[in-house]
Amino acid sequence: MNQAEEIRAFPFPHRDGLDPMPEFAELRQNAPVIRVRLPSGDPAWLVTRHADVRRVLAEPCFSRARATRGEGPRINRTTTLPESILAADPPEHSRLRRLVAPALSGRRAEAMRGGIALLAGQLLDGMERRPRHADLVAHFTRPLPLTVICDLLGTPRLDGDQLDAWNDALRSVTALPDAEVIAAVDDMTGYLTDLVAAKRARPGDDMLSVLIAARDEGDRLSEGELISFCIVLLAGGYGTTADRLAGLVHLLLDRPERYELLCRDPELVPAAVEELLRYGQATVGANLRVATRDVVLGGVEIKEGEAVIPLTSSANHDEDVHPAPDLLDLTRAAPAHLAFGYGAHFCVGAQLARVQLQEALAALVVRLPTLRAAGPAQWKRGQITRAPRTLPVRW
Template sequence: MSQQPVLLPYADPAFVADPFPVYRQLREDGPVRRAVIAGGLDAWLVTRYEDGLAALSDPRLSSDVRDASDPRLIERLPATDRESALRNMLRTDPPDHTRLRRLVSKAFTAHRVAGLWPRVQEIADGLLDGIGPDGRADLVESYALPLPVTVIGELLGVPVTDRHEFQRWTDDLVLQGAGPPDPARTDEAWRNMRGYLTGLIAAKRDRPGDDLLSALVTARDEERSLDEDELIAMAFLLLVAGYVTTVNLIGSGIAALLVHPDQLRMLRDDPALLPGAIEEFLRYDGPVNPGIARFAREDVTIAGVDIPRGATVLVASAIADRDPDHFPDPDRLDISRQDNAHLAFGHGIHYCLGAPLARLEGQIAIGTALRRLHHLALAVPPGELRWRPGVLRGPERLPVTFTADAPD
């Protein structure tokens, strides 16, 4: 007998602020739970770590939304230009995924990303120079957001002066909230975004630079490695994915430290813990909420639960990453945690291409804030922080106070 779906209570502010008690109950109820998730969509949640790890490498589970039986998934895409919206790496499987990923993978290797450290550090210091004298700031608006936007903009060759426009379109495309998206708003945002990217690509054709988008234009025009729709989809994916999750990693990581003073003190005392702390922030309260969508190409059985062809399977990394069978004392933030192989970046062939860059930006952003913003504290009680509902999780604002005198 098919399970009746559990409705995730996005209308409840307590759930949006802290979904993990509900997630814990879902995991305890069973390894695969049918639920109504953000946007009113029906999905099968894979709630335990080992099952999620296996599902992310299962070729029977597709990344292509065209394999889904729920027509609302296609209808959520821009009606005027769905082909471009479907042609990026996140929505394709081999062989197209293999070809597209190969085109950009060299730009995101750990070695190549490590070379960006001085510039990312310069950006972080410049942003803090701008807020330092005030003693009060919203660290999302003034720091966690502009840092990765600036980095990915420079990597792609996108003018920083265009930042606010493409941020607004991105919000309308992927950050509308937990309810069903507004089709008119989505269509308008995509028309604006596609028009902008088309103009930017034309400018790169006329005056190519030493940036990733220029290299992709060359691959399109000279090597015929991708078509125009794929070029636009790739530019959109790299631009948007290059910052939306990292903003939340930085914001959530700093927020977690400020409500766990023992962990904050530990990290201040031993900055060498920072790389491990980033992994713990991703495990404990990562930016993808509750997980990673796949679509069943055929009838499948996961952990003894039969899932029909076409169903949406959500590998619930936010739930699986607190599985006590894999992570001891999983609801405790522990920046010194060892063997922290979380699922926040996925697994298998779709493992997040930008993971090295996100890790580097997280380390620099959080480390620099702790080093330069002394007596850093929340400016509101933790319960008054507002968190994003829907598929991406992080604080909407992070109001803090600090001083610029000697450190504690």
């Protein structure tokens, strides 16, 4: 079949769970760079093999700025957060990244490990005071990263339900009409503007104060960039982390022998986190990139101005890189996955995310070895990522 003529609608139909999407495997095999139609009606190139995905994420000719600013192809017609760190290309991107990278370094994340372990223990204390069943999302996988991000930013304990509603809107591909997404981001912007004003009046030793100082003293950050930073930090630092943690626990409980293995040997947890991140196809879309010049990728010619979707969760199952990729092997040694991205926009919070995922799973397997699924999870739908909305458990 002539690839250029086959235009499939993307994203592909939703499937509950995080197991490999058969559509991705078929494309890696037969059409690794293929034209698809986005919900906006715009065409884009869907990229599914590891080597090609890495190129898109690493090479400067694939631009985030062109995918978020001015006219151009879009996933849908909603806010693209054009002033955020995720919308900037180097060298502008480097200025923004330098502002937050020190507070999220590996050393700082390790320094937070003890407090995060304590927090995980306290949340489990709370669960153990209840009847022996609960929704793990409400009682554990959401409150943990919510508390961590609030402490990091130096904000009061934010309203999780409200943040969830905004996060859902930010991640919506088809879940919400475009107008509702725009309204949600407007609401979030208003809320964060008030939060920034309160913090300005009472600065502290926290990340939000650092960003405000960069805005007010050095003029290294515009007001719009400051608010966009807060949105991305909340979306990644809270929303993505909460979603991934719930997804990881789901994968473990889905086959109790996986959970039991970690209960017998909790030292496997750090490696298991990496394998669970690799295996779980949470990301079923991607932040678009736009080609700034004609370029050949996977044998296909991409023209200047065309959109590209680097599908990291497909790359994480590329047979050329990972032997038996569809096998979830918790003892697999250091799988080099792309769950935190690659290149300039590689997740700046990856080390903090890892510490949270490791301490959360370690606390669960040590404290609740009898934990089991108590019914099917409910799944979020129509978003750029897949994640459980609820995880009914018993112990």
